[in-house]
Amino acid sequence: MKKSLWLSFLFLCLVVSACAKKQTVTPEDVNPSEDPAATSFAQEPSIRGVESENVTELETVHFAFDSSAISDDVLVTLQNNVKYLKANPKINVVIEGHCDERGTTEYNLALGQKRAVKVKEIYVQLGIKAKRIVTMSYGKEMPIDKRHNEAAWAKNRRAETKAIKK
Amino acid sequence: MVATVSYAKKDVYLSLSTKSTRASIGLADIIPTNATSDEMTLSKNIKNVLESDLLLSRHFNVAVAENTSYKFDLESQFAYWDTKGISVLLLGTLSIEEETYVNLEVKLYDAESHEIIWEDVYREKISDYRYLAHQINDEIVRRFTGEEGIACTKIVFTNDSTKFKEVYLVDYDGYNLKRLTKDNRLNILPKWIPDSPQIMYTSYLYNNPDLFVIDILKNKRKALSTIQGLNSPATFSPDKRNIVATLSRGVYPNLYILDKKGVVLRRLTEGKHIDTSPAYSPNGREIAFISDRAGYPQLYIMDAEGVNLRRISTKGNCDSPTWSPQGDKIAFTMKYDDNFDIFLYNLPRKRIIRLTEGQGNNENPSWSQDGRFIVFASTRSGKSEIYIMGSDGSETRKLVDMSGSSFTPSWSQTL
Numbered sequence: 001m002k003k004s005l006w007l008s009f010l011f012l013c014l015v016v017s018a019c020a021k022k023q024t025v026t027p028e029d030v031n032p033s034e035d036p037a038a039t040s041f042a043q044e045p046s047i048r049g050v051e052s053e054n055v056t057e058l059e060t061v062h063f064a065f066d067s068s069a070i071s072d073d074v075l076v077t078l079q080n081n082v083k084y085l086k087a088n089p090k091i092n093v094v095i096e097g098h099c100d101e102r103g104t105t106e107y108n109l110a111l112g113q114k115r116a117v118k119v120k121e122i123y124v125q126l127g128i129k130a131k132r133i134v135t136m137s138y139g140k141e142m143p144i145d146k147r148h149n150e151a152a153w154a155k156n157r158r159a160e161t162k163a164i165k166k
Numbered sequence: 167m168v169a170t171v172s173y174a175k176k177d178v179y180l181s182l183s184t185k186s187t188r189a190s191i192g193l194a195d196i197i198p199t200n201a202t203s204d205e206m207t208l209s210k211n212i213k214n215v216l217e218s219d220l221l222l223s224r225h226f227n228v229a230v231a232e233n234t235s236y237k238f239d240l241e242s243q244f245a246y247w248d249t250k251g252i253s254v255l256l257l258g259t260l261s262i263e264e265e266t267y268v269n270l271e272v273k274l275y276d277a278e279s280h281e282i283i284w285e286d287v288y289r290e291k292i293s294d295y296r297y298l299a300h301q302i303n304d305e306i307v308r309r310f311t312g313e314e315g316i317a318c319t320k321i322v323f324t325n326d327s328t329k330f331k332e333v334y335l336v337d338y339d340g341y342n343l344k345r346l347t348k349d350n351r352l353n354i355l356p357k358w359i360p361d362s363p364q365i366m367y368t369s370y371l372y373n374n375p376d377l378f379v380i381d382i383l384k385n386k387r388k389a390l391s392t393i394q395g396l397n398s399p400a401t402f403s404p405d406k407r408n409i410v411a412t413l414s415r416g417v418y419p420n421l422y423i424l425d426k427k428g429v430v431l432r433r434l435t436e437g438k439h440i441d442t443s444p445a446y447s448p449n450g451r452e453i454a455f456i457s458d459r460a461g462y463p464q465l466y467i468m469d470a471e472g473v474n475l476r477r478i479s480t481k482g483n484c485d486s487p488t489w490s491p492q493g494d495k496i497a498f499t500m501k502y503d504d505n506f507d508i509f510l511y512n513l514p515r516k517r518i519i520r521l522t523e524g525q526g527n528n529e530n531p532s533w534s535q536d537g538r539f540i541v542f543a544s545t546r547s548g549k550s551e552i553y554i555m556g557s558d559g560s561e562t563r564k565l566v567d568m569s570g571s572s573f574t575p576s577w578s579q580t581l
Binding site for chain 1: 331352354355368370372373374375376392393394395396398399412414415416417418419439440441442443456462463483485486499501506529530573574
């Protein structure tokens with residue numbers, strides 16, 4: 001009991017200190033020539049500490065090895081996801097990029113992010129407002145199939161679109 | 167350490183190292199003043215750690231006395247060691263005080279002239295006897311080579327035996343293994359902040375790859391950079407004033423300069439591609455990093471201001487560059503054929519050489535502070551574990567045996 005109390009206190013402290021910590025951007029960082037569309041594209045609300053959930057209609061898409069290219073099959077799936085998002089305008093989503101176990105920790109972290117952004121680009125091109133979308137990467141840290149073969153790797157190279165819980 | 171230092175005539179005792187590549191040290195039994203069983207055990211333990219440290223330093227050959235040598239007086243000691251071909255002799259006397267502390271007086275003799283080269287007194291808690299021995303080793307190394315030893319360093323890494331990934335800390339010789347995070351979450355890429363007892367790492371505690379700092383002395387941690395999306399990989403500048411970090415900020419992972427509190431100061435790279443895995447040169451003037459702007463991840467160097475970009479590698483898939491403490495080499499991971507291996511880029515010679523080959527995947531090199539060793543993760547045993555090799559690729563040893571797989575080591579300076 002004592003321990004769990006202490007742990008929840010520690011957690012609270014962390015949450016408070018994390019929330020209190022503002023990420024400020026200094027004026028010289030703002031580039032006046034920057035495309036306003038690009039700026040709004042990059043504006044993502046923080047969903048740190050917020051849970052998200054799988055929605056049956058929002059399907060996961062897969063990628064080739066060491067690639068973030070959107071294949072024709074993937075495009076069809078993303079179009080279906082967009083239909084659902086248009087029908088449910090109150091749902092905001094997080095796109096989680098994932099990689100297979102091959103390759104290094106750091107590069108896969110960046111590759112997962114690149115995959116998430118590619119999916120976000122498609123969603124925005126198809127008419128979803130960028131401010132409804134948040135991107136993040138788990139790199140190779142969260143495989144859904146832990147085996148070490150091509151079948152498992154193919155499943156793990158993915159971008160999941162999840163609904164952000166309110 | 168309470169020290170009564172009486173410096174020898176020469177501060178750095180270099181003359182012996184010219185006789186052969188490695189000086190030979192005679193390691194006598196440490197004399198237990200009161201000859202209690204506790205003192206005798208401690209005497210043996212400290213001598214064992216010293217022997218291990220001196221051998222691991224790879225600066226010395228070590229001759230160890232048989233278990234009776236502490237009964238000798240000084241004259242018989244020299245007579246005993248005369249035939250052993252040593253150049254210096256280390257004698258020690260210890261006592262346990264207040265049942266808590268160990269007091270150890272050490273004397274290093276020139277084996278030929280019988281002159282005292284160095285003497286000192288060390289005092290630590292009995293439980294810290296390994297640290298006591300490590301300090302003596304590093305002082306001997308300093309006196310022989312003028313360089314800082316590595317015995318008082320530690321290595322951080324991640325391990326997945328809890329089914330999550332947590333950060334662990336271990337002495338450079340594999341002892342004193344300690345778990346630092348207990349989140350049941352993903353904690354990855356721990357990295358020492360230069361010249362400090364603090365470790366920066368990436369945590370998914372709040373479902374986002376945020377940068378955290380943990381202080382191993384204060385046992386406290388705090389969030390450092392918590393922008394939505396990537397905040398990592400990141401590295402502190404050698405002067406600890408800035409951080410170069412991979413941020414995504416809603417788009418592609420590029421490099422940014424943050425101040426030491428995590429405030430974004432400026433953007434370093436831009437483009438619809440990956441720029442990541444930044445590493446500062448020891449003088450802080452340049453940054454090595456990985457970019458896939460050529461279509462696949464390659465090693466680049468730029469000035470710390472983000473200009474004067476040069477591509478270093480021309481093939482393979484590269485990652486995890488890390489600058490040698492002397493600044494003349496960059497160790498990195500490259501997938502050249504089937505597996506990932508550790509390579510060195512020699513900057514003055516502009517040449518890439520291979521350090522590991524044919525033993526699984528070998529990744530995430532990190533240098534010892536003297537530049538003579540590299541710690542890395544390897545799958546050579548069938549699972550990923552942490553190993554140390556000479557920075558020429560020689561004499562690899564496993565750092566620590568533990569369950570689960572271990573990844574991404576980072577080597578501290580003297581703590």
